[in-house]
Amino acid sequence: MEIHCTACKKKYILSPEQAEKLALVPKIPCPACGTLIITQIEKPAFMSKEKLLKQTGALPPMPEILIRAKSIIDSPYSDIRDLADILEKDQAMTARLLKLANSAYYGLRHPVESAHKACLVLGEQTLLQMITLVSTSKLFSNNLDGYDLDAATVFSHALFVALVSRDICKNRFKALENSAFAAGLLHDAGMLVLDSHIKNAKESYKNLRGQGLSQHGAEKELFGFDHAEIGHDFCVNWNVPEDQALAIRWHHEPDRADSNLAHVLYTADILSWQDPDRVPGDDLNEVSFCRVGLSSEELHEIRSRAWQDVAQIVADILIS
Incomplete structure (x- = not known):
């Protein structure tokens, strides 16, 4: 022992x-x-995942505007004007979207002043990513006290994983680009569900981490499941597409799922914790490194650009 x-x-x-x-x-x-x-780990009283999800009343339902936006974009009978119409009915969403569209990150030559103009200039796929970003950012507005993480850190990490996942897919799995961005933003949603329970078992959690267990390993020891598993169930309840929910479920153990997206999320998550000077491929498991199919030099470029983009977006959108 x-x-x-x-x-x-x-x-x-x-x-x-x-x-x-x-x-x-x-x-x-x-x-x-x-x-x-x-010397003894005091585990919290057993609680099923179903009961835990039911008791987590602080998490909002999936924003209606995001559901409708995805429906319009997926429909062959809709056009960009339909998307602009529903946006203009939500003034708060429109204001945040215009702020994002006119931020330094997007670098538009001329500012856009209406949802219709934003739709025309940015295109529906970019706009869907922006709606997803604005919608899910509300999830990360509170500190995770159980994990000792402030809201800005949690959001910055989620945004980094989303950007890196999207950029990997731009190079390797073009059809997964939008799914990768959305799944990246939500990959740690299970931490929002578990945070209060981690807080109640804080001493045991810290002791497990002190013994060298990973975050998800300590969660499994305490609850019988980790934030990736509970995040999958939360995303299913949120009607997140199954391919995204499955990738979220296995983003720490991608070899257990036949999912390119799971390997992409895993890779982006590993890159997020690396020292900027470290060779990206050194910390990746061999299967994921081969599955992603990008060199360490390419991953380094994606990593560096993503951190610059995160800083810009957080400064433009969350701080200013």
């Missing part, structure tokens, strides 16, 4: 006899610094 001190980072290997003696002792002092080391 191995235990870790979260304060001084000392690691102690216990013999089976020592571990047996500690079976009934929840905490022991660290021999080096005296900080109490948790």
